[in-house]
Amino acid sequence: MHQGAALVAISYMSCFFDASLTDVLESPECPSDESRGAVLVQILARCGEGLMFNVFYALLGVSALSRVHKSATMLQKLAALCSLCERTMWKGILCWDSLCGWLQTTVSSLSSEYLRQGEAELIIPLWLKVLQDAASDYLHSRTGDNCRNHPGYMQGKGGAAVNS
Structure with missing residues (x-):
């Protein structure tokens, strides 16, 4: 995919x-089908x-650096949405387990050129923890009193976690 098209697609998904x-x-308690x-x-x-x-492959592709932040x-937003839905009536449609399953399937399906043997079992719990912290950061920025100062990007402990 052309790099510009990938960035536009990622921006669209972010919106x-x-x-x-x-x-x-705005309406966690009363979802209507319409x-x-x-x-x-x-x-x-x-x-x-x-x-x-597809997000994983965008991160693993050639010249991925321009796509890393997006x-x-x-x-982070996907994790925030799954985390938020977990605490609402939306849980039956989308929940944290959905994200966990998607991550498990995605990492398990990566070819051997991306992961060494046994590495998938090590990174999935780490990524889930980082995504959980990043989701918490994002939701706090959207609902907390410091909302104007922090636009919701990974700034707290979720964004600071690294694989060492």
């Missing part, structure tokens, strides 16, 4: 997550595994 998160934050939030969450629930797979932000 999609923003809209989904806004709707779920609401924009319900439609967005249902689309994500059906396409999440493919999305996770991809990391998109994964």
Whole structure:
């Protein structure tokens, strides 16, 4: 895929997550089948595994550096949405277990050129912890009183975690 097209697609998905998160934050208790939030969450629930797979390959591809920040932000928003849905009536459609399953499937399906043998079992728990912390950071930035000072990017402990 052309690098510019990849960046546009990632930006589009980031906006999609923003809209989904806004709707779920505004109406966590009463989803109607016709609401924009319900439609967005249902689309994500059906396409999440493919999305996770493609984000990983965008990060692993040639000249991925330009996509790292956008991809990391998109994964943070995806984790935030799954985490938020976990605490609402949306849980039946989308939840943290959805994200865990997508990550497991994606990492397990990576070819041997990307991971050494046994590495998948080591990185999945690490990534889940980082995504959980990043989701918490993002949701705090959207709902906390410091919302104006922090736009929601990985700034707290979730963004600081590294694989050493």
